[in-house]
Amino acid sequence: MSSEASPEERGYHHGDLRRSLVAAALQLVEEQGLEAVSVREVARRVGVSPGAPFRHFENRTALLTAVAEEAQDRLLQAVEDSRRQQASNDPLEVFHAIGDGFLRWAFANPAHFLVVSTRSVIDYDSPGLRERNDGLRATMRQWMEQAAAQGRLKPGDIDRYVLGLRGLVYGLARMHIDGQFASWGRPPQHALEDSLAVLDQFMLAIQASPGSPASSPP
Amino acid sequence: MSSEASPEERGYHHGDLRRSLVAAALQLVEEQGLEAVSVREVARRVGVSPGAPFRHFENRTALLTAVAEEAQDRLLQAVEDSRRQQASNDPLEVFHAIGDGFLRWAFANPAHFLVVSTRSVIDYDSPGLRERNDGLRATMRQWMEQAAAQGRLKPGDIDRYVLGLRGLVYGLARMHIDGQFASWGRPPQHALEDSLAVLDQFMLAIQASPGSPASSPP
DNA sequence: ACCTGAACACCGTTCAAGT
DNA sequence: ACCTGAACACCGTTCAAGT
Numbered sequence A, B: 001m002s003s004e005a006s007p008e009e010r011g012y013h014h015g016d017l018r019r020s021l022v023a024a025a026l027q028l029v030e031e032q033g034l035e036a037v038s039v040r041e042v043a044r045r046v047g048v049s050p051g052a053p054f055r056h057f058e059n060r061t062a063l064l065t066a067v068a069e070e071a072q073d074r075l076l077q078a079v080e081d082s083r084r085q086q087a088s089n090d091p092l093e094v095f096h097a098i099g100d101g102f103l104r105w106a107f108a109n110p111a112h113f114l115v116v117s118t119r120s121v122i123d124y125d126s127p128g129l130r131e132r133n134d135g136l137r138a139t140m141r142q143w144m145e146q147a148a149a150q151g152r153l154k155p156g157d158i159d160r161y162v163l164g165l166r167g168l169v170y171g172l173a174r175m176h177i178d179g180q181f182a183s184w185g186r187p188p189q190h191a192l193e194d195s196l197a198v199l200d201q202f203m204l205a206i207q208a209s210p211g212s213p214a215s216s217p218p
Numbered sequence C, D: 001a002c003c004t005g006a007a008c009a010c011c012g013t014t015c016a017a018g019t
Helices: A018-033 A039-046 A058-084 A090-109 A111-117 A127-149 A158-177 A188-206 B017-032 B039-046 B058-083 B093-107 B110-116 B127-149 B159-175 B188-205
Strands: none
Touching: A018 A039, A018 A111, A018 B188, A039 A058, A039 A188, A058 A090, A058 A111, A058 A127, A090 A111, A090 A127, A090 A158, A090 A188, A111 A158, A127 A158, A158 A188, A158 B159, A158 B188, A188 B188, B017 B039, B017 B058, B017 B110, B039 B058, B039 B159, B058 B093, B058 B110, B058 B127, B093 B110, B093 B127, B093 B159, B093 B188, B110 B159, B127 B159
16 A cells, blocks of 8 residues: 555545644654644645645644644653663662653754643643643652652652652753753753753752661661 | 823824834733734734834844843843842852742743743844843852852752753743643642742752762862 | 635735825 | 835635535
8 A cells, every 4th residue: 555645546635634734744843843834834735725624623723732742652752762771670760761761852853842842832731642741740750759768869859859850851951942052151062961961960969868868768 | 201202292103112112012922922922913002003113123033032131131130139138148048049039930920931931932142132141140150159169069060050950940930831730730829839849959959968078078 | 524715814024105 | 214004925714615
């Protein structure tokens, strides 16, 4: 089966315009950035009339939300891969691998990261996005709890550590796509490297120094 | 002098259309959000023709950049005020006050924070914005250096602590305006409170535990 | 059941012409 | 010197009409 042609020589259009639209939008984001994604341009790329997409998406936001769900899946996949590659079972090292994967993906796919992290353009309340987010959050909390149970953390609220590290990697990634590394002394090419080092240092900072009281001694 | 009328009964328009446009845009952002700011709508509010703003701003981006500079001034003012209110000279407490002021302003002025932190809509390379940013960064580094000099920090790179804390507050503020606190267990009304607590906990985490080796012992 | 194509009310931006 | 107002090429979205 050719991936282009379809039933009936494509009478009107092939079977799955919806999927084609999302794919085209995803590619357009990647090639030209978020601003370049107009419903009309996506329709043009797929070869349908300007009104056709509205048979599948209520509005531009709904289309971009579908794009964001796809991008979010890729992000989660990258995080998952990074976690898997971390051979150790040390909860803090696993947690670190998650942050590491997040940063690397965000820096490697700035346009897609922009889509998943920009309200105003997507519907954050979509159940799809919500679920995906909740999953990652639960995973992070789990490993952090385990670290605490092993007495590895400085005293402090676990949720605050999780939220803080989430905010940290999110903030570094956003600073990058928002072009805010330029004024940060080091050249932007080192932004990923710097961000990884920052994550590292903060993961170290929250750990109990040997011999000091920990969050939850065994 | 009335603040509305002007020279010659306002022949075409008053003396400073440029300033009026920025003021109107700033208010529009506040009232209706960033998406609502179109050049035409701003012109309408000020009572001039659609083309008039282009005599003062090259394009929409230039107008929004001027808005961002104004908003950034307010942010820096808030940070400055917060720092001043911190009576103590303890460098870490001063640094904390800076982060605190940043968070409070961002949460109280989400639309304005969005403008100063959204590339794609403003020109980040504008000298105005760059200078303002550099100033804050230099201040933060200074206080952190002082903390290190007093042996108050855990061993680690100073710039990484500064960048990390910047990324942290930036990330928390962005998570808020991006609507990402909703899925975080606690209700969004507590987002500021939670963020302040997180900052607090991380400021504690980077401090040398008494009796442990510090970054730069006295 | 799904798509077309014209239509409407918006944009950003340009530029002659007015004062 | 500064603004108007018409114009152009775009949008998002709707909806009758086509197949």
